[in-house]
Amino acid sequence: MAFLEIQDVRKSYVTGQGEPFIAVDGIDLTIEQGEFISLVGPSGCGKSTLLHMIGGFVPCTEGAIRVDGVAVQQPGPDRGIVFQHFALFPWKTVRGNVEYGLVERGMPRAERRQTAQRFIDMVGLSGFEDSFPSRLSGGMQQRVAIARMLACEPSILLMDEPFGALDAQTRKIMQEELRALWHQFGKTVVFVTHDVREAVFLSQRVVVMSTRPGRIKAIVETGLGPGASRALIDEKADKLWDMLRDEVVRAMAAERSKA
Amino acid sequence: MDRAVNVAAPGQAFKVPPAVFALLRTAERSIPVLILLAAWEAVTRAGMVQLFLLPPLSQVLVRFYADTIDGTIPHHIIETSVTALSGYFLAAAAGVIIGAAMAISRPIRYMVEPLVSLAFPIPKISFMPIFILWFGLDTLPKVLMVAFNCVIPITSATYLGARSIDKYILWSARSLGTQPGRLFWKIVMPAAAPQVISGLQIALPQALIIGIVTEMLTGGDGLGSYMIRAVRFSDSETAFAGILAMLVTGLVYMQIATVIRRRVLRWHAEAAAG
Amino acid sequence: MVRLASRLHFYIPVLLAFTLWEAASQAGLIDESVFPSLSSVLVGFVRLLTNNNLLMHAGISIFRQMSGFLLAAGIGIAAGILMATSGWARFAIEPIIRLTYPLPKSALIPLFILWLGIGDASKIGAIFLGALLPVVLSTYNSARGVNVALVWSAWSLGTPRWQVPWKVVLPAAMPEIVSGLRISLALSFTLLVSAEFLISQEGLGYLISQLGENGDYPGMFAAVLAVTVIGVAADRSFLALGNRVLRWTEQ
Ligand SMILES: Nc1ncnc2c1ncn2[C@@H]1O[C@H](COP(=O)(O)OP(=O)(O)O)[C@@H](O)[C@H]1O
Ligand SMILES: [Mg+2]
Numbered sequence: 001m002a003f004l005e006i007q008d009v010r011k012s013y014v015t016g017q018g019e020p021f022i023a024v025d026g027i028d029l030t031i032e033q034g035e036f037i038s039l040v041g042p043s044g045c046g047k048s049t050l051l052h053m054i055g056g057f058v059p060c061t062e063g064a065i066r067v068d069g070v071a072v073q074q075p076g077p078d079r080g081i082v083f084q085h086f087a088l089f090p091w092k093t094v095r096g097n098v099e100y101g102l103v104e105r106g107m108p109r110a111e112r113r114q115t116a117q118r119f120i121d122m123v124g125l126s127g128f129e130d131s132f133p134s135r136l137s138g139g140m141q142q143r144v145a146i147a148r149m150l151a152c153e154p155s156i157l158l159m160d161e162p163f164g165a166l167d168a169q170t171r172k173i174m175q176e177e178l179r180a181l182w183h184q185f186g187k188t189v190v191f192v193t194h195d196v197r198e199a200v201f202l203s204q205r206v207v208v209m210s211t212r213p214g215r216i217k218a219i220v221e222t223g224l225g226p227g228a229s230r231a232l233i234d235e236k237a238d239k240l241w242d243m244l245r246d247e248v249v250r251a252m253a254a255e256r257s258k259a
Numbered sequence: 260m261d262r263a264v265n266v267a268a269p270g271q272a273f274k275v276p277p278a279v280f281a282l283l284r285t286a287e288r289s290i291p292v293l294i295l296l297a298a299w300e301a302v303t304r305a306g307m308v309q310l311f312l313l314p315p316l317s318q319v320l321v322r323f324y325a326d327t328i329d330g331t332i333p334h335h336i337i338e339t340s341v342t343a344l345s346g347y348f349l350a351a352a353a354g355v356i357i358g359a360a361m362a363i364s365r366p367i368r369y370m371v372e373p374l375v376s377l378a379f380p381i382p383k384i385s386f387m388p389i390f391i392l393w394f395g396l397d398t399l400p401k402v403l404m405v406a407f408n409c410v411i412p413i414t415s416a417t418y419l420g421a422r423s424i425d426k427y428i429l430w431s432a433r434s435l436g437t438q439p440g441r442l443f444w445k446i447v448m449p450a451a452a453p454q455v456i457s458g459l460q461i462a463l464p465q466a467l468i469i470g471i472v473t474e475m476l477t478g479g480d481g482l483g484s485y486m487i488r489a490v491r492f493s494d495s496e497t498a499f500a501g502i503l504a505m506l507v508t509g510l511v512y513m514q515i516a517t518v519i520r521r522r523v524l525r526w527h528a529e530a531a532a533g
Numbered sequence: 534m535v536r537l538a539s540r541l542h543f544y545i546p547v548l549l550a551f552t553l554w555e556a557a558s559q560a561g562l563i564d565e566s567v568f569p570s571l572s573s574v575l576v577g578f579v580r581l582l583t584n585n586n587l588l589m590h591a592g593i594s595i596f597r598q599m600s601g602f603l604l605a606a607g608i609g610i611a612a613g614i615l616m617a618t619s620g621w622a623r624f625a626i627e628p629i630i631r632l633t634y635p636l637p638k639s640a641l642i643p644l645f646i647l648w649l650g651i652g653d654a655s656k657i658g659a660i661f662l663g664a665l666l667p668v669v670l671s672t673y674n675s676a677r678g679v680n681v682a683l684v685w686s687a688w689s690l691g692t693p694r695w696q697v698p699w700k701v702v703l704p705a706a707m708p709e710i711v712s713g714l715r716i717s718l719a720l721s722f723t724l725l726v727s728a729e730f731l732i733s734q735e736g737l738g739y740l741i742s743q744l745g746e747n748g749d750y751p752g753m754f755a756a757v758l759a760v761t762v763i764g765v766a767a768d769r770s771f772l773a774l775g776n777r778v779l780r781w782t783e784q
Contacts, residue, residue: 018280057685075688087682091704091781101690132781152690288628295629312648370546377547380768382722385738385760387730388745388753392567467637472727475643483639487731490643498647502640509635 002030003188004054004156009063010213011049023049024214027063029207031190033155036182038191038199038206040244042251046214047192048084051158054190055081067156077101080154084161086145088133094120094144095129101152119147123177139170146178150185157189163198175201196244197237200224208243211251218243314496323500331485332504338481339508342398343470346405350466351459354410358417358455363443368418375414383408384469387476401473408469409462416458420451453524460516467509482508569751574758577751581759585740585752591759594725594736597653598767601660602721606714609665613672614706617679618698630669638663638720642728656728656736663724664717671713675706708782711775718771722764737763 006029012022024046031037039047052058054065056075065072067079075081088097098116107115120129123143133141142162149157162178163171179202182189193199199206200222210217220243222236296316302308303315326332361368386407390400424447432446433439448455474483486501551571557563558570569577581587615622641659649655679702687701688694703710729738737760744753 017277052685055685055689057688075685077689077691079689081685081689083682083686085680085682087680087686089683089686089701089704091707093781100687104691132783134782148686148690287624291625291628292632370549373543373546374550377765380719380722381761381764382719382726384723384730385726385741385757388741389757392745392750464635464637468639468723471637472639472642472723475639475727476730486640487643490647493647495647498643502636502644505640506633506636509637513635 003033003035003068004031004190005064005066005069006030006050006054007064007066009050009053009060009065011046011053011058012061022213024209026215029216029219031188033188034186035205036189036191036203038193038203039209040193040196040199040206040240041209041214041217042211042244042248043194044251044255045209045211045247047209048160049214051081051160051190051192054156055079055158077105077152078154079156079158080149080152081158082142082145082149082160082162084164086133086138086141086165088141088144088148090133093130093132094125094136097133097144098147098151100148105152116147116151119151122150122181123147137170138166139174142166142174146181150181155188157187159189160192161194162191164194171198178202196240197233200233200236200240206240208240208247210247212254217247311493311495314499318496319499319503322496323503326497326500332500335480335482335485336504336508338479339467339470339474339483342401342473342481343405343466345398346402346470347409347463347466349402350406350409350413350462353406354413354458354462355417355455357410358414359421359443359448361414361418362421362447371414372418375411375418378411379415383411384472387473391477396477396479398479401470401477404473405466405469409466412461412465413455413458416461417451417455420454420458421447423454424450456520456523460520463512463516464509467505467512471505567750569754573751574754577749577753578755578758581740581752581755585744587740587756587759590735590737590740591763593653594729594738594760595763597656597736598660598721598725600653601657601725602664602718604657604661605664605668605717605721609668609717610672610703610710613669613710614676614698614703616669616673617676617706618702626669627673630666630673634666634670638666638724639727642724642731646728646732651732651734656725656733659728660721660724664721667717667720668710668713671716672706672710675709675713676702679705708779711779715768715771715775718767719764722760722767726760 006027009027010022010025012020015021027050039050041047049058053060054072056072056079072079089100092100095113095116098119099112102112102115117129120126123146125140125143125147128136128140133144136144142165145162163174166174175198182202189203191199191202196206204222206220206222207216208218208220209215220240224232224236299313300316303310303313323332357371361371384404387400387404390404394400394403421443428450429442429446432442437445471481471483474481475487476483478484482501482505486498486505489495489497489501555571558565558568558572565573578587612622612626616626617623641663642655645655645658645662649658683701683705684697687697692700725736726738726741729736730742733739737756741753741756741760744750744756
């Protein structure tokens with residue numbers, strides 16, 4: 001049995017005018033334990049929606065999502081999430097954010113401190129424990145969000161364009177660090193991005209989605225090991241982009257006709 | 260047995276015309292208000308409260324209607340509006356000028372800023388006896404008291420709006436050929452308009468609040484004295500009719516302010532959204 | 534030390550205005566009988582302290598204002614958060630709030646005189662209800678605008694849904710709640726003084742009218758000055774408290 005099963009999932013919304021709108025449709029996907037998989041697609045194709053359904057934040061309209069054979073009903077600490085704009089608790093310090101999930105789990109204070117410190121050190125934020133998020137740069141905030149998620153020891157990591165708001169250099173560093181973390185822990189990761197090179201660099205499989213409604217267009221095995229050369233990554237990324245280009249153009253045209 | 264229950268399946272919800280949709284929402288929203296009003300009427304009819312504390316809604320409406328068609332309430336509304344709006348426009352003119360002056364000139368800013376920041380929290384109405392001492396019991400002290408209250412938010416909104424302009428907009432205007440001397444009126448003030456209007460919008464209800472209080476204090480005509488006189492005679496029907504008249508006046512003021520805001524700020528993102 | 538200096542520096546224009554006032558009085562440029570000089574106002578202030586029970590009146594006024602304001606803050610914040618997080622509360626409360634919000638708050642003063650007479654209760658009632666609506670509305674508006682990703686983060690980190698209103702929504706909405714409260718604080722003083730002018734047997738508003746009627750203008754100006762100082766002090770204390778609570782918003 002696959003670890004994470006997404007079975008014929010559809011999500012439709014009712015718009016403000018009372019009309020139905022299908023965000024994603026017919027999504028069928030199985031993900032193995034320890035796999036790193038990316039979702040790419042034009043904006044509005046339902047990547048976030050799918051991730052939110054796996055997280056249990058919004059229910060599927062049809063179909064089912066199962067983790068270890070158990071249907072997802074609601075959010076839980078077994079599935080950690082990092083949102084695009086970090087969603088740190090701005091009123092808590094770095095330590096307060098990282099400890100948050102541990103407090104909720106009822107971990108005693110001393111142990112909690114220690115655990116949080118381990119994850120703060122791991123993401124390289126030692127010395128910033130008592131800073132508030134508003135004092136940190138975007139890259140540092142993202143590290144806090146990752147530490148906060150990892151501290152709860154989830155078995156699945158859901159990441160929604162986590163590096164989308166970062167500048168190109170910070171982003172490169174964060175990608176390398178995330179890959180190292182993944183090699184270290186071997187957790188299952190579902191990673192949403194609009195950057196095909198990022199997807200190729202990080203993941204074992206890339207899911208390409210089409211828009212209106214969001215469907216799976218193709219699933220591509222990257223087949224790249226950790227030591228893959230830059231040229232090989234670029235080549236794979238270019239191929240993927242060829243596949244995606246039409247979709248993006250189509251999505252932009254649809255956007256224009258709507259406005 | 261195959262008479263399927265017609266549950267609107269997701270994605271197949273039938274289409275409701277927008278007008279009907281809006282009407283349904285209005286109906287839904289008025290339910291709690293209607294329940295409250297019905298409870299008011301029922302409780303008073305049943306004699307559960309003393310009538311001089313809370314007269315039945317129906318009697319209040321009758322009084323409101325009678326005093327409206329014989330011209331009493333319209334007269335008081337006009338009287339109050341004259342006081343409140345005179346003070347308000349005085350404050351608007353003064354506030355925009357002072358705020359702009361603060362933004363332009365350092366010495367003026369240095370002198371005026373502490374006064375504005377101190378004047379914000381003080382209960383300015385406590386100066387009313389002094390105003391009466393100086394200006395008598397007629398309309399003038401009321402108008403000035405309203406202006407005194409309204410000028411503070413308008414001044415600080417204008418000043419903050421004019422100061423917080425994005426420097427890249429100024430640089431763009433300069434590079435497009437605007438002379439430095441004309442930047443203020445051509446660029447800074449229009450860019451500050453949303454905040455100035457916010458200040459004007461905040462000040463408008465205050466004008467009404469203060470205008471009514473001054474009428475309660477000095478007598479004469481206007482909604483404030485209409486209501487306080489009723490309370491002095493324990494005429495609760497008229498007192499509640501007064502509240503109703505004030506509520507209507509307040510609603511109209513707010514509505515007008517919103518419409519003006521939309522008109523003036525057509526270029527602004529919030530107007531496009533609304 | 535530097536901060537203290539710059540703060541004093543900020544108030545130089547105020548000192549300047551006071552100096553000008555005194556100088557103009559000394560020079561006979563303003564009519565002492567309707568505009569007493571600063572020095573005679575200060576003498577009047579001391580006289581109020583010794584002869585007119587200034588402190589008692591101030592205490593009564595502050596008691597009324599604080600009772601009404603704190604009640605409004607507590608209940609208003611709770612109601613606003615409840616409306617933002619519960620569909621039922623929103624359905625029941627929002628239309629009533631929206632309908633009554635435009636009522637000029639001063640209408641409440643005679644209403645509470647009618648209901649509760651001329652003592653403390655009528656002032657506290659008018660201040661409470663007058664300050665309540667703005668607090669509810671500002672809390673509700675900001676709580677409704679809280680980023681849903683914050684709520685979802687809390688869920689996924691193990692917070693039960695029913696704890697979200699005070700663990701996430703309340704702190705996230707705090708900056709706007711604090712600025713709404715500050716406006717209500719100023720309004721509460723306006724309502725207090727107005728109500729005490731109108732009908733009362735104690736309190737600073739009553740004291741001001743009494744002194745005015747007796748023609749003791751230096752005393753009257755001094756009492757107005759006392760109200761002013763209390764209003765400013767309350768606002769500055771509130772700001773200091775707000776800044777402590779909102780330390781995390783500092784850039
Ligand atoms: N709560 C919602 N109500 C209505 N439509 C929504 C809602 N959430 C998302 N959508 C719509 O669903 C589509 C997919 O959105 P999303 O999953 O955010 O796309 P992506 O993350 O791929 O950019 C978009 O067209 C969006 O407008
Ligand atoms: Mg998205």
